[in-house]
Amino acid sequence: MNTRKAQQVITGQATTDGAGVDLVRVIGQPALMDLDPFLLLDAFRSDNPDDYIAGFPPHPHRGFETVTYLLNGRMRHKDNTGNEGVIEPGGIQWMTAGSGIVHSEMPEQQDGLLEGFQLWINLPGARKMDRPAYQEHDAASIPTETREGTKVKVISGVTSRGTTGPVSQPLTDPVYLDVMLQPGTEFIESLDADHNAFVYIINGEVALEDTEGNQMKLARDQLAVLGKGDAVALKSSDQESRLLLVAGKPLNEPVARGGPFVMNTEAEVRQAFSDYRDGNF
Ligand code: MN
Numbered sequence: 069m070n071t072r073k074a075q076q077v078i079t080g081q082a083t084t085d086g087a088g089v090d091l092v093r094v095i096g097q098p099a100l101m102d103l104d105p106f107l108l109l110d111a112f113r114s115d116n117p118d119d120y121i122a123g124f125p126p127h128p129h130r131g132f133e134t135v136t137y138l139l140n141g142r143m144r145h146k147d148n149t150g151n152e153g154v155i156e157p158g159g160i161q162w163m164t165a166g167s168g169i170v171h172s173e174m175p176e177q178q179d180g181l182l183e184g185f186q187l188w189i190n191l192p193g194a195r196k197m198d199r200p201a202y203q204e205h206d207a208a209s210i211p212t213e214t215r216e217g218t219k220v221k222v223i224s225g226v227t228s229r230g231t232t233g234p235v236s237q238p239l240t241d242p243v244y245l246d247v248m249l250q251p252g253t254e255f256i257e258s259l260d261a262d263h264n265a266f267v268y269i270i271n272g273e274v275a276l277e278d279t280e281g282n283q284m285k286l287a288r289d290q291l292a293v294l295g296k297g298d299a300v301a302l303k304s305s306d307q308e309s310r311l312l313l314v315a316g317k318p319l320n321e322p323v324a325r326g327g328p329f330v331m332n333t334e335a336e337v338r339q340a341f342s343d344y345r346d347g348n349f
Contacts, residue, residue: 069258072265072297074278076100080111080289086124086173090114094268094291096188103264103293104318105240107132107330108188111268111289115181123174128349129165130340131196131330133189133237135244136161136173137223139270141182147171148349151202158207160223162235166191166198168340168349185268185312189240192319193332205234217253221246225315228258242316249274249304249311256301257313265294265315267302272309276302 078100080092089112094100096108114120126148136143137160145161146152148170155161163169175182191198205223213220213231220227224235225243233244243263249255249272259265267274268291278284279295285305286292294300300313323330326337343349 069299070261070297071277071299071301072259072294074276074284074286074292075295076293077284077286078291078293080291085110086127087122089122089124090119092289094289095266100291100293102190102323103266104320104323105190105316106187106264106266106314107190107323107325108186109268109291110186111270112185113181113183115179117175117179120175120182121178124172125174126170126172127328128168128170128344129328130168130344130349131336132165132191134163134165135187135189136163136184137187137244137246138184141180141184142176143173143182143184144176145171145173147200149200153204155204156206158210158221160205160210160235162203162205162224162237164191164198164201166196166200168343169200170344170349187244187314188330189237189242189316190319190321190323190330192239193321195239196331203235209234215255217250218255219248240316240319243314245313247311247313249302249309251304251306251308254301254303256299258299259294259297259315260317261296261298262317263315264318265300265313267292267294267300268312268314270310270312272307273305274302274309274311275305276300
């Protein structure tokens with residue numbers, strides 16, 4: 069077993085998006101523009117409706133996938149192809165924007181805690197113009213693997229103990245685990261050596277080895293990019309801790325970003341803007 073070391077530590081940056089939603093941008097900011105195939109990671113957590121009530125009114129996407137995972141609160145999504153639904157606590161929406169979709173993502177609540185994440189996962193150039201698709205799974209359909217002092221919600225991928233998440237995406241083969249650790253608990257998990265991977269701390273404090281061989285501590289809202297290896301070894305401090313462990317197969321293709329569109333070339337991004345303006349989504 070070759071354990072992956074923390075290669076780079078990123079602290080999420082407070083920002084505002086949508087119609088005025090306060091969030092923490094972890095991937096997709098100057099310190100970490102992307103981690104192939106991951107293009108963006110936003111975390112939102114607030115019990116103040118002023119921070120989230122404006123939501124994300126209708127906006128387009130093309131060329132990648134958006135994955136919304138809610139821990140607390142409810143979000144209603146609605147798109148121009150007639151899909152509509154509410155993501156409930158513990159539920160996930162895995163949207164393949166493909167050739168283009170116009171959707172809104174609005175809090176389905178007037179007050180209370182809203183907490184969750186949105187991850188953007190790239191699509192290979194040959195599949196960016198596929199028809200839009202959804203994989204939606206409520207909390208009950210996401211399996212929880214129990215280990216000593218540990219609970220792992222498996223959203224996507226297969227754990228070393230064989231628990232399989234409900235989402236399927238062979239193009240990037242993503243692993244998406246929500247890991248809850250009791251104080252002082254070690255968590256060891258195998259990861260595909262070819263995947264890029266990161267750990268993001270939701271709560272508590274987690275130690276892992278850095279490239280110098282020292283144990284370093286990651287705190288809430290920090291992300292560690294994991295170096296090469298086929299396993300990860302983490303240990304919670306004296307606090308209960310919760311983290312996301314995410315990995316995926318890099319696409320190794322050029323990335324051209326233009327707001328809500330992520331293509332391979334600038335010309336394709338311009339085409340996306342003009343297709344959207346012309347109502348061709
Ligand atoms: Mn969106």
